[in-house]
Amino acid sequence: MTALVIAEHDHGSLKAATLNAVTAALACGGEVHVLVAGHNAAAAAQAASQVAGVAKVLHADAPQLAEQLAENVAAQVLALAGPYTHLLFPATAHGKNVAPRVAARLDVAQISEITKVIGPDTFERPIYAGNAIATVQSADAVRVLTVRGTGFDAAVASGGSAAIESVGAVADAGTSSFVGREVTRSDRPELTAARIVVSGGRALGCSEKFAEVLTPLADKLGAALGASRAAVDAGYAPNDLQVGQTGKIVAPDLYVAAGISGAIQHLAGMKDSKVIVAINKDPEAPIFSIADYGLEADLFDAVPQLAAAL
Amino acid sequence: MKALVAVKRVIDANVKAQVKSDATGVNLVNVKMSVNPFDEIAVEEATRLKEAGVLSEVVAVSCGVSQCQETLRTAMAIGADRAILVESSEELQPLAVAKLLKALVDKEKPDLVILGKQSIDDDNNQTGQMLAALLDAPQATFASKVEVAGGFAIVTREVDGGLETLKLRLPAVITTDLRLNEPRYVTLPNIMKAKKKPLETLKPADLGIDVAPRLKTLKVTEPAKRGAGVKVPDVATLVAKLKNEAKVI
Numbered sequence: 001m002t003a004l005v006i007a008e009h010d011h012g013s014l015k016a017a018t019l020n021a022v023t024a025a026l027a028c029g030g031e032v033h034v035l036v037a038g039h040n041a042a043a044a045a046q047a048a049s050q051v052a053g054v055a056k057v058l059h060a061d062a063p064q065l066a067e068q069l070a071e072n073v074a075a076q077v078l079a080l081a082g083p084y085t086h087l088l089f090p091a092t093a094h095g096k097n098v099a100p101r102v103a104a105r106l107d108v109a110q111i112s113e114i115t116k117v118i119g120p121d122t123f124e125r126p127i128y129a130g131n132a133i134a135t136v137q138s139a140d141a142v143r144v145l146t147v148r149g150t151g152f153d154a155a156v157a158s159g160g161s162a163a164i165e166s167v168g169a170v171a172d173a174g175t176s177s178f179v180g181r182e183v184t185r186s187d188r189p190e191l192t193a194a195r196i197v198v199s200g201g202r203a204l205g206c207s208e209k210f211a212e213v214l215t216p217l218a219d220k221l222g223a224a225l226g227a228s229r230a231a232v233d234a235g236y237a238p239n240d241l242q243v244g245q246t247g248k249i250v251a252p253d254l255y256v257a258a259g260i261s262g263a264i265q266h267l268a269g270m271k272d273s274k275v276i277v278a279i280n281k282d283p284e285a286p287i288f289s290i291a292d293y294g295l296e297a298d299l300f301d302a303v304p305q306l307a308a309a310l
Numbered sequence: 311m312k313a314l315v316a317v318k319r320v321i322d323a324n325v326k327a328q329v330k331s332d333a334t335g336v337n338l339v340n341v342k343m344s345v346n347p348f349d350e351i352a353v354e355e356a357t358r359l360k361e362a363g364v365l366s367e368v369v370a371v372s373c374g375v376s377q378c379q380e381t382l383r384t385a386m387a388i389g390a391d392r393a394i395l396v397e398s399s400e401e402l403q404p405l406a407v408a409k410l411l412k413a414l415v416d417k418e419k420p421d422l423v424i425l426g427k428q429s430i431d432d433d434n435n436q437t438g439q440m441l442a443a444l445l446d447a448p449q450a451t452f453a454s455k456v457e458v459a460g461g462f463a464i465v466t467r468e469v470d471g472g473l474e475t476l477k478l479r480l481p482a483v484i485t486t487d488l489r490l491n492e493p494r495y496v497t498l499p500n501i502m503k504a505k506k507k508p509l510e511t512l513k514p515a516d517l518g519i520d521v522a523p524r525l526k527t528l529k530v531t532e533p534a535k536r537g538a539g540v541k542v543p544d545v546a547t548l549v550a551k552l553k554n555e556a557k558v559i
Contacts, residue, residue, distance in 0.1 A: 070449055093469040097451050100439035109405050109524035112434045127432050128327035132336050135528040176448035179475040239468050254558040264326055271536055275556045292539035295548055305545040
């Protein structure tokens with residue numbers, strides 16, 4: 001039994017979600033290899049070789065892997081899939097994009113967003129926005145899995161000394177091309193990896209208030225910013241801040257929900273946080289039913305007060 | 311140009327799923343069912359492309375029980391021209407649905423296939439990508455903007471950290487994200503018109519597809535309950551609790 005983790009990286013370093021996927025791979029019971037498919041990605045391959053528990057790193061490097069197009073990355077994984085019993089991807093936008101292409105070509109089922117490894121063929125995964133947990137068993141010879149980061153601790157990023165093996169890159173599929181990217185620049189921690197998240201809802205009222213009220217608190221706490229779908233739909237926050245069933249799944253040590261009522265779709269994205277603080281002026285807001293500390297107050301008063309008190 | 315749009319019948323987004331007491335699944339008896347919200351966005355997008363003169367025909371497809379006819383009627387009320395139901399009472403997993411859709415694509419030869427990025431029941435987020443792989447076609451998942459011209463689709467995608475734009479050679483597969491569009495309100499005259507639009511019913515066997523499930527669900531249980539904590543009277547108490555009790559700041 002050997003597992004291959006498909007690393008998520010920016011060519012220079014590994015993305016944090018890769019480390020959680022390595023932990024899930026180790027739980028499957030066999031040796032763990034990591035594939036770094038990229039362009040000028042030697043530094044990322046080097047980082048992968050140092051992750052504790054990793055036995056081997058496969059490094060495929062070519063210009064057609066630079067933009068991580070699903071067609072090319074999936075083909076790269078398929079070219080190397082032969083010896084592996086488990087193929088694991090972080091359940092990020094990138095992993096979710098590529099994994100099903102691999103599974104379909106192998107004619108095997110994919111198990112999405114696993115939160116627990118029960119055995120080499122049996123996994124737990126949330127369904128219905130986390131309102132139910134399914135235990136599923138795969139009858140296929142190869143298990144293609146996406147790993148929900150909040151379900152597994154991050155593997156230690158140092159101490160390992162895996163060999164790095166260069167592997168041939170697949171040819172460009174040629175059916176799609178990269179046009180451009182608009183990246184939200186931020187000095188804040190990455191939302192899914194942050195220790196503290198400050199999240200805002202529709203009650204913020206506009207994008208100016210969203211930034212003006214929440215930023216000082218997030219700065220004080222060294223926190224990432226998040227938002228409810230309502231706030232994102234209303235244009236108060238960019239869509240990659242959306243926390244919930246169809247957005248990001250987070251589980252920080254501290255989650256501060258300001259002006260978020262707590263629809264089940266939002267709770268699905270944050271209810272595994274260690275400590276939840278809810279600030280809302282509606283005493284009946286569902287968010288209070290899962291908050292460790294609830295403060296019934298106008299967020300426009302309470303949030304600045306909280307920032308000042310820290 | 312023709313588009314195929316896949317729609318799934320799911321539990322309504324406003325209904326809280328209840329786990330069955332025998333742990334075999336989620337109770338769907340007497341529960342309101344609707345079109346999967348992301349699929350509704352897919353139908354709306356195809357309809358807008360047709361209204362803009364880019365597409366000439368929109369075909370809605372659903373795979374599942376006979377009640378999916380209602381789902382398809384809704385798709386036709388939004389704007390699909392005709393519908394195909396692949397009827398099966400078996401549990402259809404994403405790989406099986408992707409194979410059924412592949413067989414229909416081979417028959418119908420659409421230029422575009424548009425699907426929701428995930429269904430809100432199983433939360434798999436697989437079918438579109440699997441279909442693209444089986445067709446050996448390019449894909450753009452999590453689309454927030456779609457333009458079609460000159461044999462290509464230019465698609466803006468929602469990715470971690472921002473947006474990404476790809477150019478796909480047609481035929482291509484697109485999956486929708488929430489902000490692609492806001493589906494129209496379905497009017498009564500359009501519901502009446504939809505009743506007269508053609509709806510063809512097939513069986514998986516007619517398409518030569520084996521839909522036997524590959525994954526076995528051993529049990530479905532409730533998640534660990536998270537109880538309500540305490541209400542605090544003011545910010546000072548909150549800060550004290552976070553520092554001394556929770557020790558997170």
